Amino acid sequence: MSNTEKRSGGSAGQIHPPLDEVNLRILEILREDGRISMSALAERVNVSRASVYSRVEQLTASGVIAGFSAMIDPGKVGLDICALVFVTVHPQSWHRFREGILQMPDVEYCCVTTGEHDAMLIVRSTDVGGVHDFVTGVVAARPEVKSVVSVVVLDEVVRKSFVLPSDIPDRSGSTNRLGMTRFTTAGNGRDTAL
Numbered sequence: 001m002s003n004t005e006k007r008s009g010g011s012a013g014q015i016h017p018p019l020d021e022v023n024l025r026i027l028e029i030l031r032e033d034g035r036i037s038m039s040a041l042a043e044r045v046n047v048s049r050a051s052v053y054s055r056v057e058q059l060t061a062s063g064v065i066a067g068f069s070a071m072i073d074p075g076k077v078g079l080d081i082c083a084l085v086f087v088t089v090h091p092q093s094w095h096r097f098r099e100g101i102l103q104m105p106d107v108e109y110c111c112v113t114t115g116e117h118d119a120m121l122i123v124r125s126t127d128v129g130g131v132h133d134f135v136t137g138v139v140a141a142r143p144e145v146k147s148v149v150s151v152v153v154l155d156e157v158v159r160k161s162f163v164l165p166s167d168i169p170d171r172s173g174s175t176n177r178l179g180m181t182r183f184t185t186a187g188n189g190r191d192t193a194l
Contacts (some may be wrong), residue, residue: 017066022047026055031161034068072162079124082153083131085139088118093144098144106134117149118133127139156175 019027025045029036037043042052074082082118089097101110101121109122121139125131131150140148 014077019165023055023059023064026059027164028166030056030065031164070078070144073163074124078126078165081125081128081131083123083125084151084153085121085123085135086113086149086151087119087121088116088148089118090144090146095143097142100144104138104167128180 024047026041029041029044038053038056039049040053041056042049047055055063056065074080087097097119101119102105107121107126108122110119112119123131123134125134131152135148135150139145
């Protein structure tokens, strides 16, 4: 077993297929067109249909491919407003906050962050009033929320369903460092798992 195959980000004993050039190319093409036929995918990757089918099955079984879904244009379904909502949570209330967020269908995305705020949400609405109602009436009203800052998105310049290692250029030789990223360590009560 190669070192690449031994690496696992999933459950113990789960083996991920190696992300060689062919697998990365398969993922790139599926990112563009998740409905492509196995025959067309095999042709574009330049391997046999059986090989591409087997690779897609392995990538799916190992969890590298977590699922297939349609990409929706939010504006064309009436969700013209997008907002980033930055939330600061009271110490010792992470579990309640997480449980609460999981119950909010308005939330498209939520992540825990370093820095001034504890979490960032992406929400969409038909109008700014909808964002205001959600932020003040739902998020800020939760007892575990200390403060909320919302920012309306004016233009979504880049929106990818996922990024691959092959997308990231090698910058190891770069000497043009303009600054340093500062990470804020978890404060009291914020250092437990979410």
